[in-house]
Structure formats: structure tokens, C-alpha cells
Amino acid sequence: GESVGLHLPTLSVQEGDNSIINCAYSNSASDYFIWYKQESGKGPQFIIDIRSNMDKRQGQRVTVLLNKTVKHLSLQIAATQPGDSAVYFCAEGSLNNLFFGTGTRLTVIP
Amino acid sequence: GAVVSQHPSWVICKSGTSVKIECRSLDFQATTMFWYRQFPKQSLMLMATSNEGSKATYEQGVEKDKFLINHASLTLSTLTVTSAHPEDSSFYICSVKAGGRGDTQYFGPGTRLTVL
Numbered sequence: 001g002e003s004v005g006l007h008l009p010t011l012s013v014q015e016g017d018n019s020i021i022n023c024a025y026s027n028s029a030s031d032y033f034i035w036y037k038q039e040s041g042k043g044p045q046f047i048i049d050i051r052s053n054m055d056k057r058q059g060q061r062v063t064v065l066l067n068k069t070v071k072h073l074s075l076q077i078a079a080t081q082p083g084d085s086a087v088y089f090c091a092e093g094s095l096n097n098l099f100f101g102t103g104t105r106l107t108v109i110p
Numbered sequence: 111g112a113v114v115s116q117h118p119s120w121v122i123c124k125s126g127t128s129v130k131i132e133c134r135s136l137d138f139q140a141t142t143m144f145w146y147r148q149f150p151k152q153s154l155m156l157m158a159t160s161n162e163g164s165k166a167t168y169e170q171g172v173e174k175d176k177f178l179i180n181h182a183s184l185t186l187s188t189l190t191v192t193s194a195h196p197e198d199s200s201f202y203i204c205s206v207k208a209g210g211r212g213d214t215q216y217f218g219p220g221t222r223l224t225v226l
Contacts, residue, residue, distance in 0.1 A: 041222070091154075095214070
């Protein structure tokens with residue numbers, strides 16, 4: 001598969017602070033990007049996605065930024081809560097072919 | 111988002127037996143379903159793409175005769191791990207492509223397979 005990696009394997013943030021999780025990808029032909037959250041022993045949960053014709057998309061407390069020039073994707077979580085503690089995966093490719101990064105573990109400190 | 115279920119959620123079996131895992135789309139019809147495998151502390155790896163009414167497309171390195179996929183209806187896809195061995199122990203996760211709901215993939219809760 002394509003190479004999708006994360007800059008930080010672990011991230012600890014104080015409750016209430018903002019979190020930023022980064023992801024680098026290598027396939028410039030990818031036109032679809034998505035962030036998932038996975039809690040221990042559970043399947044991935046969709047957070048937010050973005051297509052290559054956009055550079056920013058906002059959801060509830062989350063924002064995804066896409067920089068195609070440097071092939072970089074980030075997930076911003078506002079006012080991080082203890083329930084946000086999980087492993088976050090970025091994935092890139094197309095709707096029929098997603099390649100997942102290795103994951104970043106986010107720990108929220110109460 | 112779309113509701114996807116998997117059954118069973120956890121299975122323990124002896125080496126050499128076959129195990130069937132079901133993936134169901136509960137609230138819409140899914141023409142395309144995907145099967146992933148996830149080893150501990152690793153990312154998801156796509157095994158195969160399952161299209162209703164046709165043969166599944168397997169990723170390189172995935173044995174189609176060992177991992178049998180049947181997508182017999184728009185709401186059900188099954189993965190059968192034939193003659194399972196300890197190295198097949200993993201977390202198997204399905205996803206569905208929800209064309210009418212933002213056109214993204216929604217994942218099931220996963221099935222943990224432990225082969226003794």
C-alpha cells in the first residue's frame with residue numbers, strides 16, 4: 001500500500017486544551033482523506049473526511065486541514081475532553097481504496 | 111452515520127477449524143463492503159473488497175482460498191477463515207460504503223479471533 005505515517009505516535013493534552021494530530025501521506029494522487037477514532041477493542045469510528053478539492057473542513061469540535069503541497073493532513077480537536085482519549089488514524093486514497101496510517105494515541109489528562 | 115454490526119464479537123477456536131464472521135448493514139443497502147484485519151497495536155490493513163453479487167477483490171498477499179468472502183445480499187457480507195491457525199488470530203473489521211450518506215466508509219465493531 002501507500003505510505004501514510006504520523007509524526008507523533010503519542011500525544012498527551014490537558015483537558016480543555018486543543019489537540020492537533022498530524023499525518024503525512026505520500027500518494028499525491030489521493031483524492032479522499034479521512035480521520036477515524038478507535039477506542040480499545042472497538043471498530044474505528046468516523047470523525048471527519050475531506051476531499052482533495054478542499055483544504056479545510058469543520059465538524060463539531062473538530063477541524064481537518066489538508067495541505068496538498070506538502071502532503072500533510074491534520075486533525076484539530078477543540079476543548080479536548082477525556083472521552084476523546086483514543087487512537088486516531090488518518091487514511092488516504094479513494095472511497096474504494098483507503099490506506100491507513102499507523103495511528104496516534106491521544107491521552108487526555110483530567 | 112450508518113449502523114454496521116458484526117457477529118460474533120469474539121471467537122476462540124482450535125487450530126484447523128473454520129470460522130465465519132458476519133457483517134451486516136442495518137439501516138441501508140450497501141453494494142460495497144470491505145474487510146480489514148488489524149493486529150495488536152497496528153493499523154488496519156485492507157484484505158478485500160466485497161461487491162454484492164460478484165466475486166470479492168483481494169489485496170495482494172491475501173489468500174482468497176483461505177479467506178472466503180460471500181456478499182449474498184445488500185445487507186450481509188460474510189468472511190470465512192478456513193482452517194484457521196494461530197497466526198490468523200487478529201481483529202477483523204468490516205466497513206460499508208454508504209453512497210447515500212456522504213459517501214464514506216463506516217466501520218463495524220470488529221470481531222476478535224483467537225486461534226489456539
